Amino acid sequence: MNFTRWSIYKLTSLANRISKQRQVRSGLRDLKLWGLEINESGHVAVDGLDAIDLIRRFGSPLFVVNIKKLKEDATNIVTALRTQASADSKVFYSYKTNCIPGILKELHAMGIGAEVISPYELWLAETLGVPGERIIYNGVNKTEESIERAARINVFAINIDHVEEIDRIYSVARRLNKKIRLGIRLGFILNSQFGMGVDTEEALAACQKIISLSDYLDLVCIHFNVTSNARSASLHKKCALRAIEFMADVKIKTGLSIKYLDIGGGFGVPTSKNMSSTEYGLYRMAGILPKPPDPRDFQTIDRMLEEIISTIRTHCNMRNIEMPNILIEPGRFITSRAEFLLATVLTVKKKENGIYFAITDAGRLSVTFPTDFEYHEVFVANRPTAPLTTSYQIMGRICTSADWMFKNRLLPELILGDFLAVMDAGAYFSSYSTNFSFPRPTIVRVDGGRAEVIRNGETFDYLISMDRI
Numbered sequence: 001m002n003f004t005r006w007s008i009y010k011l012t013s014l015a016n017r018i019s020k021q022r023q024v025r026s027g028l029r030d031l032k033l034w035g036l037e038i039n040e041s042g043h044v045a046v047d048g049l050d051a052i053d054l055i056r057r058f059g060s061p062l063f064v065v066n067i068k069k070l071k072e073d074a075t076n077i078v079t080a081l082r083t084q085a086s087a088d089s090k091v092f093y094s095y096k097t098n099c100i101p102g103i104l105k106e107l108h109a110m111g112i113g114a115e116v117i118s119p120y121e122l123w124l125a126e127t128l129g130v131p132g133e134r135i136i137y138n139g140v141n142k143t144e145e146s147i148e149r150a151a152r153i154n155v156f157a158i159n160i161d162h163v164e165e166i167d168r169i170y171s172v173a174r175r176l177n178k179k180i181r182l183g184i185r186l187g188f189i190l191n192s193q194f195g196m197g198v199d200t201e202e203a204l205a206a207c208q209k210i211i212s213l214s215d216y217l218d219l220v221c222i223h224f225n226v227t228s229n230a231r232s233a234s235l236h237k238k239c240a241l242r243a244i245e246f247m248a249d250v251k252i253k254t255g256l257s258i259k260y261l262d263i264g265g266g267f268g269v270p271t272s273k274n275m276s277s278t279e280y281g282l283y284r285m286a287g288i289l290p291k292p293p294d295p296r297d298f299q300t301i302d303r304m305l306e307e308i309i310s311t312i313r314t315h316c317n318m319r320n321i322e323m324p325n326i327l328i329e330p331g332r333f334i335t336s337r338a339e340f341l342l343a344t345v346l347t348v349k350k351k352e353n354g355i356y357f358a359i360t361d362a363g364r365l366s367v368t369f370p371t372d373f374e375y376h377e378v379f380v381a382n383r384p385t386a387p388l389t390t391s392y393q394i395m396g397r398i399c400t401s402a403d404w405m406f407k408n409r410l411l412p413e414l415i416l417g418d419f420l421a422v423m424d425a426g427a428y429f430s431s432y433s434t435n436f437s438f439p440r441p442t443i444v445r446v447d448g449g450r451a452e453v454i455r456n457g458e459t460f461d462y463l464i465s466m467d468r469i
């Protein structure tokens, strides 16, 4: 063995060892965290339905939405906001997090609104019958046509991302002879492209411009969205403080009291976590799996909203401005835990260097993109409590070595025909899915012990349905 090969071998086994220790200590091995059960056959089950039976009925890979858990998590955040903030505070679900009509309809039936970031999502909200006043229109690419749609249905607010949008919206409003409610997105995160600068006075200039066009524009909202999967309130609090400073400044300089503060989404779930840059680098380069999240490190949603909103209240008092109504745009918090992905183990290979590859019908370049940069728990669906013995490179089915789902995952010894259940598939999995060489999977919902398809798996004909041949 030459030196290079020897060092790679050493590094690989070190990565394997560290990853293994971390998983052995994982506090995430309890299916109840996702509202799931183990049935008398020893399989993963959802609301009394056996996951393996679901695969037999609907095929693999398969997304399964657990409606009971969805309602539970949605109710939790709605109640937490209602407890902390004024009656005029509102929840808008972030469509891009999981844009499946069968899920969205469920949330709208509970009175949750729609946070949309594209003309398509706006169209979808309208098509699903969401009243205008329950829609917030965000995003960086609002077409003139979609602005017109938004104005016609009287959306709650259009949050502008950059100053050029003001003239565009103003001209639509004039043409329709309709006043449009606007918000301003503040850009607190310097290495992200969104929003307008506070320190550069870009945001203040935008406010002044909107106010000068108040015959057709009504500035009602200050908006920020700064993180995803936050474990604690700290970043939201920091940004809310700066937003309050900004609102106080606007009031002094223009006399305007802004009625709503939209603190975006980003509220985390304790069962999954985003990798830090270092964790991501080590995972990508060396296959060192990050530490699993410890559910005890996460604040509950009640606690988080309580901290954020009480901070806002204190600072409004200090700055002598009226307490705004609070808007939130959760995505992940509502849907992440309420959906899991079932995949089939197609084969297991042991390489000469001792590394095991398990090939499955789902990988990060096809259906599990978030496993690229987030920690996700995984169970063998047909024996979730079997002892963890062997480390696997879990691969997808696309013909590239880049289509892995997990590196160095510690699982019971896998055999052909085992099934994997990947947790927290309810945030950003279907949104990021591709149909690279294989059609996208079926999505079923389970409610009251019944399973029902809410999106058909794509067919071959569907894949070429837009082609002219």
Ligand SMILES: *Cc1c(COP(=O)(O)O)cnc(C)c1O
Pocket: 094, 096, 097, 115, 117, 138, 225, 227, 228, 229, 264, 265, 266, 267, 329, 330, 331, 332, 333, 427
């Ligand atoms: C993505 C997004 C959200 C939701 O983020 P989560 O981390 O899923 O809660 C909310 N608001 C805006 C503007 C977004 O882009």
